[in-house]
Amino acid sequence: MSVPPEPDPTVKPLVILGAEMRKHRIRANLSQLRLAGIMQFSQSLVGFTERGMRTPSHNFMQRYDDAVGARGELVRLWAHLTRGASPRWFRNWLEIEQEAHALHAWEPLYVPGLLQTEEYATLVIRGEPGITLDQVEKAVTARMERQAIFDRPEPPMLRVLLDEGILYRPIGDKQVMHCQLLRLLEAVESPRIGIQIVPMSLGVTTGLLGGFAIAQLSGSPDRVYIESATHGHVSDRPEDVEAIHSRYDVLRAAAQPQHVSLELIREAEKLWT
Structure with a gap:
C-alpha cells in the first residue's frame, strides 16, 4: 500500500489530486x-x-478509483488531502x-448549502467562532462540491421550504444577497428543484428551533439530518x-405554492438591487 505524499504547501491540494487522477x-x-460514462x-x-x-465526494472518488484501476490509491490520496474540509x-x-x-429540507435562518452561492457560503461559514481562513476556504470548497450532485445524469429531486425572513436577512452586502436570490430563481428552472416560502405573517412556530433535512434512498429507510447550535445529528x-416528516408536513401545508413563492423571491431580490 503506497503512502499518500505530503502536499506541497505552494500547490493547492485539489490541483495535486487532479493531476494524480489524470495520470x-x-x-x-x-x-x-x-470515464464519465x-x-x-x-x-x-x-x-x-x-x-x-x-x-470530489467519497462516492465520486471511489467510482473514479474503481474505473481507472487505482486499487484504492486515489481514494487514500483524496482522504489525505481533503481531511478537515467538513466536520x-x-x-x-x-x-x-x-x-x-x-431530498426534502427546511431552513428557518439561511439558504441551505445545496443552493448557496460561493460568496454567501463564505460569509455563513466565517460566522463560526474561531475558524481560520484556511478552514473557511476548505469548507466553502466542500460546500460547493456538494452541489455537484445536480450535475449527475439523474440528479436527486430537491424540495426546499424556506422561512420568508431568509429573503430579507442580510448576509453580507446587497450584492451578495442579490446574487443569492437570483441563484434561487435560477435553481427552480430545473424541474427537479422546488422552493416554497413559509410566510412570516402566518406566525408558524414549527421548525423555528432549527433546520432539518430528509433523505430518501432506494431500498433503505429514510434518513434525517437535524441541525443544532453546535453540530448536526443524523438518524434513521x-x-x-x-x-x-410530521414537522415537514406541517410546514409544507403552511407554505405558499411555488409560483407564489417565486414572486416573493423576485420582490425581495429587487430590494437588494
Whole structure:
C-alpha cells in the first residue's frame, strides 16, 4: 500500500489530486467522456475535478478509483488531502446525500448549502467562532462540491421550504444577497428543484428551533439530518424520521405554492438591487 505524499504547501491540494487522477486515467487509456460514462457522472464534473476546481465526494472518488484501476490509491490520496474540509459529524450525511434519490429540507435562518452561492457560503461559514481562513476556504470548497450532485445524469429531486425572513436577512452586502436570490430563481428552472416560502405573517412556530433535512434512498429507510447550535445529528431511528416528516408536513401545508413563492423571491431580490 503506497503512502499518500505530503502536499506541497505552494500547490493547492485539489490541483495535486487532479493531476494524480489524470495520470491514472491516461494510464488506463480512458477519455474523460468514456470515464464519465462508466462512473455515471457528467464529463464536465470529471474535467473540473481533474483541473482541481472541485472537491470530489467519497462516492465520486471511489467510482473514479474503481474505473481507472487505482486499487484504492486515489481514494487514500483524496482522504489525505481533503481531511478537515467538513466536520466529522457531517461526513456521514454527505455520503447519504450522495446516494439519495430525493431530498426534502427546511431552513428557518439561511439558504441551505445545496443552493448557496460561493460568496454567501463564505460569509455563513466565517460566522463560526474561531475558524481560520484556511478552514473557511476548505469548507466553502466542500460546500460547493456538494452541489455537484445536480450535475449527475439523474440528479436527486430537491424540495426546499424556506422561512420568508431568509429573503430579507442580510448576509453580507446587497450584492451578495442579490446574487443569492437570483441563484434561487435560477435553481427552480430545473424541474427537479422546488422552493416554497413559509410566510412570516402566518406566525408558524414549527421548525423555528432549527433546520432539518430528509433523505430518501432506494431500498433503505429514510434518513434525517437535524441541525443544532453546535453540530448536526443524523438518524434513521423510526421515531426521529417520523417526527421530522410530521414537522415537514406541517410546514409544507403552511407554505405558499411555488409560483407564489417565486414572486416573493423576485420582490425581495429587487430590494437588494
